[in-house]
Amino acid sequence: MAEAENIVVATAEKIFADLADPQTINHDKDGRWTAPLWQALSEAGLPLAWVAEDLGGAGTDLADGFAIIHAAGRFALAVPLAETLLAGWLLQQGGIAAPAGAMTVAPANPRDVITLNADGTLSGRARGVPFAKAAEHVAVVAQGRDGAAIALVETAQLRIAAGLNLAGDPSDTVTFDNVAPSACRPAPAGIDVTTLMLMGGVARGLQIAGALDRLLTISVNYAGERVAFEKPIGKFQAVQHNLARLAGESAAASAAATSAADAIARASAFDDAVFLEAVSAKIRCAEAAEKGAAIAHQVHGAIGFTTEHILHRFSLRALAWRDDFGSESHWAVALGQRVAARGADELWPLVASR
Known part of the structure; x- marks a missing residue:
């Protein structure tokens, strides 16, 4: 476990040091640094580290993924790495294959509720969703008549109102207006x-x-x-x-x-x-x-x-x-x-x- 974690963290920190130097990013007003960083992270399998191999991920354990997030905090990364990790973990709980590309999760506020309608569509509003506009998919915990469900939704189907948090990073309001998810499965017991x-x-x-x-x-x-x-x-x-x-x-x-x-x-x-x-x-x-x-x-x-x-x-x-x-x-x-x-x-x- 310790050896595997050291390898994972060393890989992540090497990528961060090479492509996410804070001083370099500070002078890059156009955000050109994000594309090569995300490509390197994806090639290393880090964004989907919590997803099993048969569902499209790297198949590492929770400890390794948490170590990646901790390392990312030391570089104050303004990319949806933690959010994609969380989305991949959530999708795996429902046995849903994780797509490539950046993801985020909804709701991100404990007071918001996304409803699974009787016809299988999703309705509701989620505030403060990090990097929603930058993500290609959203992993959702929805509440249906029979309990919680886990769904995967393309952001192109959603109405997203752009917002910013204190640091100037995306913190968006996402509206689900009878949206049909790409996949939806009942959440296992204990996942809500x-x-x-x-x-x-x-x-x-x-x-x-x-x-x-x-x-x-x-x-x-x-x-x-x-x-x-x-x-x-x-x-x-x-x-x-x-x-x-x-x-x-x-x-x-x-x-x-x-x-x-x-x-x-x-x-x-x-x-x-x-x-x-x-x-x-x-x-x-x-x-x-x-x-x-x-x-x-x-x-x-x-x-x-x-x-x-x-x-x-x-x-x-x-x-x-x-x-x-x-x-x-x-x-x-x-x-x-x-x-x-x-x-x-x-x-x-x-x-x-x-």
């Missing part, structure tokens, strides 16, 4: 919208953790180079204190996100223990994004806000990822309700088991 939100939330947590790791590196390097009052600002106690706080937030996010990913990879079902891990990770990573981004920009001062500097590529995406697949406030309420429903006597055994 909440399951998709948990998977998406852990993916975003890993991306946030990766971005915070890079924010820390950038900030430490800058503090060692920037001179004020005839010495590097990293020598000042106040700056050292802030960098230590940033390191703490980065470490907390990484620990929470990787623990949740490991819990999902090892679990046989999305039970209460997995729910606790995934939800806690999303909440903690979102908090770390807020605190970490503020500290990094404080260390850099005004230069961190300029378009020429790469800092904002990481800080803004870390902040934007907080809201995808449920905000921390939504999950805090859901976690409280789940714990309350179990009863006071079950709280400590649940927490201690992790």
Whole structure:
């Protein structure tokens, strides 16, 4: 497992380093960097890593896919790699072959509902769907009379209103107006919208953790180079204190996100223990994004806000990822309700088991 993961991560990071250098991307105003990057990722089989070989994918396990997403966060990639991975995973749950090309998932908000009509068409609206306009297909969790269903829909059939998140990446509103899916299968037991939100939330947590790791590196390097009052600002106690706080937030996010990913990879079902891990990770990573981004920009001062500097590529995406697949406030309420429903006597055994 460890050797396979090392190979997968090394391949991903090599592609990211060669074709997704943040400074190079920062100067590419036309987005010409995306095509060669996506081609290289596709040739390596990374976007469909979670899809079995007989369904058109690479057939790697969940741990490897989560490792790819974590690595992508360290480069703050503005391409639908995590979304395509999630879509492939969802399609595999329904036994649907994954098509080539970029994909995304819907809904991306726990309060949105896509309905499977009696005639097999889909209706509803999904807000904040990442990269919907850039994707060729959408993997959907729909709710029908007989329970949840998993469907594959071509984006050409959908009405998509373009939107942007805080980082300027696509976050679109997708309307399903009696759309006929390319394929539709009943979802297996335990797979529903909440399951998709948990998977998406852990993916975003890993991306946030990766971005915070890079924010820390950038900030430490800058503090060692920037001179004020005839010495590097990293020598000042106040700056050292802030960098230590940033390191703490980065470490907390990484620990929470990787623990949740490991819990999902090892679990046989999305039970209460997995729910606790995934939800806690999303909440903690979102908090770390807020605190970490503020500290990094404080260390850099005004230069961190300029378009020429790469800092904002990481800080803004870390902040934007907080809201995808449920905000921390939504999950805090859901976690409280789940714990309350179990009863006071079950709280400590649940927490201690992790």
